[in-house]
Amino acid sequence: MLLYTILFYLLSALILAATGLAVTRRNLVHAVVYLVISFFGSAMLFYLLGAPFLAALEVIIYAGAVMILFLFIIMMLRVADFEEQMFPPGQSIPAAILALGYLGIGAVLIFSDPGSRAPLLPAAAEPRVFGSYLFVKHWLAIEVVSLLLLVALVGALYIGRANKARTVATVNKENV
Amino acid sequence: MNWALFNTEIFYFCAAVVFLVLAMLRQTGHRTSYHTALFLAALGVVVCIGTLHLDGLLFLESYRIDLFSQVCKALLAMGLLLVVCLCSELEGVAAEWHNEFYMLLFTCTLAMMLLVSSVHMITIYVSLELSSYTLYVMVALRRDKVTGTKAALKYFLVGVVASAVMLFGLALLYAACGATYLTDLVRLLPPLLNRPLVMTALLLTLCGFFFKLAVFPFHFWAPDVYAGAPNQLAAYIATASKVAAIAILMRVTAVAGDATGFLVDSLVVVAIVSMTVGNLVALVQKDLKRLLAYSSIAHAGYVLIGILSLTPAGYSGALFYALALVVMKFTCFLVVIKVADDGRNIDLDQLAGLHRRAPLLAMALMLAVFGLAGIPPTVGFTAKLLVFNAAMQNGYLTLILIAMFNVVISLYYYLLIVKAAYLTEPAAEPAPMPVSGPVKGLVFALVGTMLVTGIAPHYLIELARRATRVLF
Numbered sequence: 274m275l276l277y278t279i280l281f282y283l284l285s286a287l288i289l290a291a292t293g294l295a296v297t298r299r300n301l302v303h304a305v306v307y308l309v310i311s312f313f314g315s316a317m318l319f320y321l322l323g324a325p326f327l328a329a330l331e332v333i334i335y336a337g338a339v340m341i342l343f344l345f346i347i348m349m350l351r352v353a354d355f356e357e358q359m360f361p362p363g364q365s366i367p368a369a370i371l372a373l374g375y376l377g378i379g380a381v382l383i384f385s386d387p388g389s390r391a392p393l394l395p396a397a398a399e400p401r402v403f404g405s406y407l408f409v410k411h412w413l414a415i416e417v418v419s420l421l422l423l424v425a426l427v428g429a430l431y432i433g434r435a436n437k438a439r440t441v442a443t444v445n446k447e448n449v
Numbered sequence: 450m451n452w453a454l455f456n457t458e459i460f461y462f463c464a465a466v467v468f469l470v471l472a473m474l475r476q477t478g479h480r481t482s483y484h485t486a487l488f489l490a491a492l493g494v495v496v497c498i499g500t501l502h503l504d505g506l507l508f509l510e511s512y513r514i515d516l517f518s519q520v521c522k523a524l525l526a527m528g529l530l531l532v533v534c535l536c537s538e539l540e541g542v543a544a545e546w547h548n549e550f551y552m553l554l555f556t557c558t559l560a561m562m563l564l565v566s567s568v569h570m571i572t573i574y575v576s577l578e579l580s581s582y583t584l585y586v587m588v589a590l591r592r593d594k595v596t597g598t599k600a601a602l603k604y605f606l607v608g609v610v611a612s613a614v615m616l617f618g619l620a621l622l623y624a625a626c627g628a629t630y631l632t633d634l635v636r637l638l639p640p641l642l643n644r645p646l647v648m649t650a651l652l653l654t655l656c657g658f659f660f661k662l663a664v665f666p667f668h669f670w671a672p673d674v675y676a677g678a679p680n681q682l683a684a685y686i687a688t689a690s691k692v693a694a695i696a697i698l699m700r701v702t703a704v705a706g707d708a709t710g711f712l713v714d715s716l717v718v719v720a721i722v723s724m725t726v727g728n729l730v731a732l733v734q735k736d737l738k739r740l741l742a743y744s745s746i747a748h749a750g751y752v753l754i755g756i757l758s759l760t761p762a763g764y765s766g767a768l769f770y771a772l773a774l775v776v777m778k779f780t781c782f783l784v785v786i787k788v789a790d791d792g793r794n795i796d797l798d799q800l801a802g803l804h805r806r807a808p809l810l811a812m813a814l815m816l817a818v819f820g821l822a823g824i825p826p827t828v829g830f831t832a833k834l835l836v837f838n839a840a841m842q843n844g845y846l847t848l849i850l851i852a853m854f855n856v857v858i859s860l861y862y863y864l865l866i867v868k869a870a871y872l873t874e875p876a877a878e879p880a881p882m883p884v885s886g887p888v889k890g891l892v893f894a895l896v897g898t899m900l901v902t903g904i905a906p907h908y909l910i911e912l913a914r915r916a917t918r919v920l921f
Contacts, residue, residue, distance in 0.1 A: 386646040388625055413508040417563060417575040421582055423469075424556060427549055428586035
């Protein structure tokens with residue numbers, strides 16, 4: 274069990290560090306690469322928790338397909354020339370203080386709860402079991418999500434068409 | 450599985466598909482789309498009323514059809530019909546996107562119907578997301594792209610934060626109880642309620658619904674979205690979307706049982722801050738739609754007073770309040786849409802001389818505004834009375850006093866609207882505003898509903914009582 278524990282905390286630290294770096298990078302391509310690392314970390318975490326199929330999906334879909342799409346968009350839009358700082362110190366310092374305060378409270382909350390010390394039983398979900406759980410038990414939710422994707426498609430189509438005359442970059446600038 | 454129980458949802462899904470097909474054909478004129486939408490929305494109301502008595506569980510007990518959900522669905526269907534009635538011009542959206550607008554409108558209504566019937570955390574979450582995403586896209590559909598995109602982006606950012614917070618809350622709730630069905634939570638939660646983890650989890654979960662209802666601290670989107678969205682959509686957000694938010698908030702808070710303490714205290718704080726912030730900021734608004742947005746933030750606070758009572762009386766009061774809000778807010782938006790005939794935003798001053806241009810509209814606006822302020826004999830008074838009375842029975846005297854104080858503050862800006870419509874002299878001699886026959890009929894129906902349900906609300910109160918009884 275000890276080895277698993279060490280691995281768990283190592284992976285968690287890796288994920289946190291990679292995500293933190295991804296959020297703070299000015300260069301969007303670097304940010305995406307850090308995000309890929311973070312997704313790989315979560316995939317390994319899923320594997321460790323006994324969900325190998327979910328781990329494979331995480332790598333294939335998130336680290337693979339979605340991130341490649343992100344890279345495409347970044348390279349096509351060329352919005353890398355943001356000069357100004359994302360948040361001035363006047364905003365980021367209070368935000369950091371609040372976040373740290375919340376971190377403290379959250380840690381106290383979770384560690385003071387008896388549920389946090391419950392031992393987890395080792396378990397593994399086979400792809401078949403996982404699939405039937407998802408598509409039988411949460412059938413309605415899956416259908417709703419597919420409807421959500423349809424709506425997202427309509428929205429993407431509208432925004433893509435609407436900006437034919439003006440490039441997306443100028444709209445972005447106005448909004449920022 | 451008994452598919453007959455799922456009729457309403459199937460109907461709205463098919464309606465959305467009809468518009469999807471129409472959008473792909475791209476040959477229909479905007480009158481055709483409007484008439485199709487009107488027909489389908491009216492048929493939807495009939496379907497909803499026809500399925501009012503159904504009762505049962507679907508999808509492995511994750512979806513519950515009961516009187517409460519069916520009453521809410523009927524309210525949502527009526528809200529949709531009313532909004533579609535206003536779309537005859539739909540100047541705020543470019544003509545080639547009308548079919549998409551209707552498709553999203555029907556999908557959004559479907560999502561809210563799924564939301565009010567869901568009793569499983571995952572179903573609740575995905576339906577909430579579906580209803581939010583359709584609204585984001587519809588806000589962006591505004592003809593004036595910069596305004597629309599700005600408002601949609603703001604809506605989206607606040608919404609995403611709220612939904613992330615809610616997901617975190619759901620995860621904590623699952624960690625603490627190991628249950629995702631509301632029916633299991635009813636059993637498991639009450640003894641655990643005083644554990645800090647469970648309290649935090651429940652409160653964070655409620656944040657997603659607070660966003661929908663535009664309650665403090667998730668109210669920042671409301672004024673910008675009301676001002677940036679096409680006028681008809683703003684009417685939809687102010688009416689139907691609020692009904693869904695109130696309904697799901699009731700369903701989720703009902704699992705806490707007759708709890709007191711932290712959960713109720715935090716709801717009290719949220720309610721007080723919402724109504725005070727909403728009312729105070731509304732005092733200085735010039736744009737009519739922004740003013741209505743701040744007034745809905747304040748009204749969300751009043752509704753919360755009913756919900757935080759956690760008693761059948763409070764819940765039925767809140768449900769009645771939802772109905773009252775639909776009628777009153779819709780009447781206000783009807784006037785806004787008719788005055789702003791080219792789909793622009795209007796200022797308070799532009800109401801000047803309305804009583805001479807269109808006396809009927811001015812009268813309806815006055816009644817609706819009096820209703821929002823809570824003046825008898827309108828439906829708004831009855832709703833406030835029910836909610837405050839329920840809180841009084843639980844002994845929240847201070848809360849009621851603060852709420853009454855807020856009502857007095859709100860009178861000022863509500864009367865400003867009446868003054869603008871009746872007393873302010875317009876700069877130039879106003880041109881009379883033609884009001885078509887169907888619109889006249891609609892206005893008479895709304896005025897009649899506001900007065901009749903204000904004077905003789907017994908039947909509706911009884912219906913609300915019976916509907917909310919199934920929650921306990």
